Amino acid sequence: MSKIRTLVTTITTMTSFGAIFTLIMSSVYYWSAPKIELNKQQVTRSLLRDLMQGITSDNDPIKNAYQSPPIQELGMKNPQMIYPVFLKKKPHAVIFSICAPDGYGGPIYAMLAVDYEGKVLGIRVLSHKETPGLGDYIDGQHGAFSYQWLRQFRKKQFSLDSNKEWAVKKDGGVFTYMTGATISPRALIKAVSKALEYYVKHRNKFYPKEKK
DSSP states (O other), X not given: OHHHHHHHHHHHHHHHHXXXXXXXXXXXXXXXXXXXXXXXXXXXXXXXXXXXXXXXOSSOTTTTOEEEOOOGGGTOSSOEEEEEEEETTEEEEEEEEEEETTOSSSOXXXXXXXXXXXXXXXXXXXXXXXXXXXXXXXXXXXXXXHHHHHHTTTTOBOOTTTGGGSSBGGGTSSBOOBTTBOHHHHHXXXXXXXXXXXXXXXXXXXXOOOOO
């Protein structure tokens, strides 16, 4: 009987501790969730400002953001957020995610800002698995060449006439590259050009009615 009483006491104690721990964790989440969400929004807002390169707007892209189903032409396999930008109540620019699935080390994820006409305003590589000191120059954060390489996309616009330009110089295009590391830049250049081509063909889909 003593052993049974001890077992019951142990189970009761463990259950009580579990309930208390769950209550504590729930309380921590309840109080921290708003702060986490606010920090997330601040990071996103900073990234959007960086991508917009000072372009004028009179709306809050985060407020007007909406979730889009996966868009194959953008390389995305999961739903993503799209951030339309308005000026004087008219579509002005848009920011969305793209993926180059065939990078040297794996998929390359980036965010792309495009003005209404389809010119690149900015691009930021968010994640990649490229070789440090070699292929990682595509992210614009590894020295002057890396920074300038990513800036080559600015003001570029896709058209059937300019299709051949969307390649590294080695392949007859206009983009510089680092010798021995062309797979990843090729992949990202291709992904951006496909995204721009899709945007031009389906421009109006990117701009739902502005939220008030």
